[in-house]
Amino acid sequence: MTVITDRPVPVDPQSQSRLRERGLEYRLIDMDDPADGAGFLRADARGFLDENPTEAELAQMRETMRTRRNIGVFDPDAGSWPIATVNGWVTPLTVPGAELPMWAISSVTVAGTHRRRGIARCLLEGELRAAAAAGVAVAGLTASEATIYSRYGFGPAIPVARLTIDTVRAGWAGGPVAGRVLYADKPTLAADLETLHEAARGDRSGQIAGWRGRWTRMAGLAEGDKQAAAVRGIRYLDVDGAVRGAMAYTLSELPDHFRSELKIRMMIATDDEALRALWQFVLQHDLVARAVVDQRPVDDPLPWLVADQRAVTVEVHDHGWLRLLDVPASLTARTYRAALDTVLDVHDPLGIAGGRWRVRVDDSGTCRVSVSDAPAEVEMSIVELSAIYAGAVPAAQLAAAGRVRGTEEAVAALSAAFLTAPAPLLGIWY
Ligand SMILES: CC(C)(COP(=O)(O)OP(=O)(O)OC[C@H]1O[C@@H](n2cnc3c(N)ncnc32)[C@H](O)[C@@H]1OP(=O)(O)O)[C@@H](O)C(=O)NCCC(=O)NCCS
Structure with a gap:
């Protein structure tokens, strides 16, 4: 870059x-x-x-x-x-x-x-x-x-899931895990989170680079962190001994329960098996009745890892907000899942990024953008274009809300091209 x-x-x-x-x-x-x-x-x-x-x-x-x-x-x-x-x-x-x-x-x-x-x-x-x-x-x-x-x-472009799990009820239905989970001291935890985030952030649209102070804080090493003493960490090592996952969490006793809530501060895995291992540790933890985590991708496998899906409450909410400043540069920077040929009119009340462009995506997913004075096929403000940009929000959903205007075919083509998988994610706050 x-x-x-x-x-x-x-x-x-x-x-x-x-x-x-x-x-x-x-x-x-x-x-x-x-x-x-x-x-x-x-x-x-x-x-x-x-x-x-x-x-x-x-x-x-x-x-x-x-x-x-x-x-x-x-x-x-x-x-x-x-x-x-x-x-x-x-x-x-x-x-x-x-x-x-x-x-x-x-x-x-x-x-x-x-x-x-x-x-x-x-x-x-x-x-x-x-x-x-x-x-x-x-x-x-x-x-x-x-x-x-x-x-x-700005448009809310990267929704995430807040997950609450009744761990007494959940059970386990996930596939096997071959590696090992071990406790990690706080400096190791901070270093693992940093390395794993850097290794994984390219896998999902919406992620940004972290910074040292973020990992230190997550690992309970930040000055003034009132929860610091409660922070614990684990790491997952695959069968070859490579670290593929890490999790920082706290435990706090639930009132009148003699059971605790396990709150996940940060959970990062570079492959599916590592993620299963971390979830298995959470779901099968003794003396824990509830687990909570936020900023998980909306396609987290958790509901399919448990035997009783009603033990899992999923709340999807806005998290990452984007604001395009240069439409041709940002649209041509990404790839697309379907071909597209449309004329897009974008309104920007701040006068930074508005205009009308012909947007063409070829079969390989490569995009070209050129200024156009042809009639617009799709119209929206910079908020809506910013919201669909990362590939999480369907243009058709915004059209149904009356916030994107265009023919049904043009809007459907836009949705098909822009949407991406796996689900976009922003795993950190900033
Ligand atoms: C949010 C905050 C920065 C706004 O500062 P401010 O100088 O009062 O905002 P402005 O006077 O420039 O208001 C700009 C617009 O935002 C709106 N607005 C301001 N604060 C708002 C809030 N908390 N929620 C919703 N709208 C808000 C105003 O009504 C105004 O609307 P308008 O453009 O339609 O007239 C200030 O309230 C603050 O410091 N809050 C606590 C810290 C915080 O939450 N920061 C945001 C971090 S993401």
């Missing part, structure tokens, strides 16, 4: 001048400056209702944030911490048949004293314009609330 360095990208001049008109300074944070970095991290924690971080927590967070382009908004009357924060970094996004650079956005906060005055809008639009100006074709984020980001053109 093309490597784009995000660090030197300057702040967006439009957002800078809009905020300056209100007496606010919008600028890059110097994470190597102790006061500037700490102010950003403390404001970020305050925005997400976390406790004020200790010096040890700040030192750990700084390691991650150094790799990002951090921005603060400062009010001269409001002390030295920024009153709003955001950051972005460029990370590979897996799409069908390929990966492409994605501008990931996180740490979106506006201080309680400054909310509902349009500051978040300046932050988000600023990130999107900066990313587009840097030549990045797609932006992504995970959202604290599902109603915030469509107004900026």
